[in-house]
Amino acid sequence: MKDYGTLSQAINILKLEEGYEFDFNLMDEKIELKAESKSYHPDDFEVDKVLRFEGMSNPDDNAILYCIHTKDGKKGTLVDGYGISGGQISKELMARLDLKSGRETK
Numbered sequence: 001m002k003d004y005g006t007l008s009q010a011i012n013i014l015k016l017e018e019g020y021e022f023d024f025n026l027m028d029e030k031i032e033l034k035a036e037s038k039s040y041h042p043d044d045f046e047v048d049k050v051l052r053f054e055g056m057s058n059p060d061d062n063a064i065l066y067c068i069h070t071k072d073g074k075k076g077t078l079v080d081g082y083g084i085s086g087g088q089i090s091k092e093l094m095a096r097l098d099l100k101s102g103r104e105t106k
Helices: 009-017 091-098
Strands: 023-025 031-033 038-040 045-053 063-070 074-080
Touching: 009 045, 009 074, 009 091
Parallel strands: 023 074
Antiparallel strands: 023 031, 031 038, 045 063, 063 074
16 A cells, blocks of 8 residues: 555645545535535545544544545545544435445555
């Protein structure tokens, strides 16, 4: 598996070398692409790979980077705290982002 280094290095590599140019945000029942005022429900996107990053000394530094492509051809990344830490998201969205589905994990 490719070594992406740190979270910020991984985002840069994914943008420049693999075409994941957009930044998605996690919402309650969907992901959002603010740059284009679009949102995507769980059936509108796929997760290509998941990369986990662990902080050296602080568990709050843990992050998950999702590489996503949408049905309308947008490729981008979504960064979240470890284990979908922040909020109340729908079961459908949680299932789409589930780490156990056999996708590549760093």
